[in-house]
Amino acid sequence: MTAGEWRPTLIPDLVSPDIPFMRSVQDVLNPGVVLAFSPHFDDAVFSAGGLLSAAGRLDSFTVITIFGGQPPSEISATASAYHGTWGDLDSMVEVRRAEDRAAIQLLGGQHEHWDELDAIYRRQDDGRWLITEATPTNHPTVHAASERLLLQRIVARIRRRLSEYEGGVVLAPASIGGHVDHARARDAVLEAVGADGRETWSVLLWNDLPYATHYDDAPPLLPPKYAVGPSFGVTIERDDWIRRIAASATYSSQLKGMEWDGVSVPEQIDRWATQRGRRNPLETFRVAEISGRRGAWKRS
Template sequence: MPDIYQYIYLSPHYDDAVLSCGGSIHHYSQAGQMALVITIFAAPPDAADPLSPYAAGMHARWGTPADAVAARQAEDRAAMHILGADYLRLKFLDCIYRGEPDEGHWFYNRDEDIFGSLHPSDVPLVGQIVEAVLELAPLGESTLLVAPLGVGHHVDHQLTRAAAHRLQQMGCRLAFYEDYPYADPYFAGRYPYPLVEALQAQAALNLQPQVQYLTEADMSAKIAAVRAYASQLDVLFDGPDAAAERLREYALSVGQGRPAERIWIPSAPAQG
C-alpha cells in the first residue's frame, strides 16, 4: 500500500464506489494515479447471531443465503482487480444487520427504513468511522477524499457523508460523488431523494460540478467491474445487460454525449 493516495473513495457498501466512480478510478489507475477504495460497512454479522427476516430476505434476493458477506468480498476483489484499485475494509456492519439480534430487535426492517431516517443508536457511528479512516487510511495534504453525496437517502450513505463532512472540517480535501443508481432519473420512481434534493441539502458548501470524461477502455472496465458484483445485478438492474445499458446511458447524459462521471467540489469553507 502506498504511503499516500491521490484519490480515496469512501464506499458505504462493496459496490457503491464502483457504480458511481468506476470509470474515473480506472482512468486514474491507467495514468499512474492510484486510488484506494475504503468500504465502510464491510463486516460480516456474527455467525452466532440470528438474521432479521429482512436481512434473510435480502440474502435470498442476492442469491447468497449461506455467507453473503464472503460472496460480496469475492465480488469486490474481482472488481478492484479490473479497475486497478487498492481496497481497504472497515469493520462496521451493514444497516440490515444492525440492532440487538439477541433480543430479536433490528434497526431497519424494510426498504422504507433503509431509505429513511437514521436510528438514534446509529449516530455514534459517524465518529467511529472518522477515527477508523484517520487511523487506517494513508491520507496526505494532496489526497482528495471522494464520498457519497447521499442521493437516495440510504442510511449507510448518510452516515458516510456525515463522516466525510467531519473529515473535511479536520482539513481533508473533499468531493462528493453522485450515488448510482439512485442519481439516475431512470430510477426516479424506485428511489426517493433525487440528485437535486441531495445538492440542495448541501447548499452551504456551494458545490461545483467537475466532470471526468471517460475513454471507451474506462467505460468498458467500469461495466466489467460492476458486472463482477453478480449478486447485485438482478436487484439493481434486472440483469447484466440492463446494467451495461443503464451505466452507458447515464454516463452519456452526464457528459452530454460523451461518457463521463461527475463529482461535486465544495467551494465554501467547511462548516465547523
C-alpha cells in the same frame, strides 16, 4: 447497494438535463493519494469507476468499503425477509468481497474492506433495530435515528487513514437516493476531513449510480456546517470507460436484483452517461465545502 434498497419512481425528464460545467480528470485529481470511501462493495465502482480507472492508470487509488462486515448471528425479521431473496448467506460476504477485489484490480487500484455492519443488521444506540418493514433504508426516521457511536467509530477510522498521507482527493457518496449507509459514509468523511483540518485534502462527492439515473439529484440534507456545490461532469476517456463498465459487471451477485425493465446496471449507467455527455461518457460529482474551508480545490 444492497438488496434491501427500495425501488424509486422513474423520472424520465431528469436523464438529460444539461450539465452546467465540466472538468477534466487531470483537474480533479489533485496531487496526492486518491481514497474512495464506498458504503457498500459496489458503490464506488458503479458511481466513479471511470475516474478511478484514470487514477489507476496515472498512479493508483484505494477503495475502502465501510459496511462490509459479516452479518451477525442475531438478525431482525426484516433482515431475514431480505435474506429469503438472497443466496447462501454464509458465503455471501465472501462472494461480494471477491467481486470487489476483481473489479478494483481491473481498474488498477487497491481495495480495503472494513467490518462495519450494513444498516439492515444494525441497532440504534437505544437497542432497537434500525431498519424495519415500516422504515426502509431511505426513510427519514432512519436518517434521524441516533447512530452516534457508529459515526464516531467510522470518523476515527477515516481520520487514522488520512493521517497516513500528506493529502490528496477523498471521494465519497453524495447520497442520491437517500440510503442511510450512503449518508452515514458521506457524513463520516466530511466530519473526518473537517477534524483533520489540513487543507491538502479535496473532497469530491459522487452522484450515486444507478440512483442518479432515476432520481431528482438533490442529496439528502447535509449537517449544518457542510455544503456542496452544483454537480459538474468529468469526461471519461474511452479506455477508462470500457474498463469501468467491465468492472461494474464484475458485481454479478448484485446485478440481477438491480435490473430496471430488463436493463442491467452497467447498461443503465452506460446509457445515462453517454446521453448526458452527448456521446462522450461522463461521471458527475460535487465539491464538498467543509467548516468554512474550501479545501485545496483547484478552481480554474
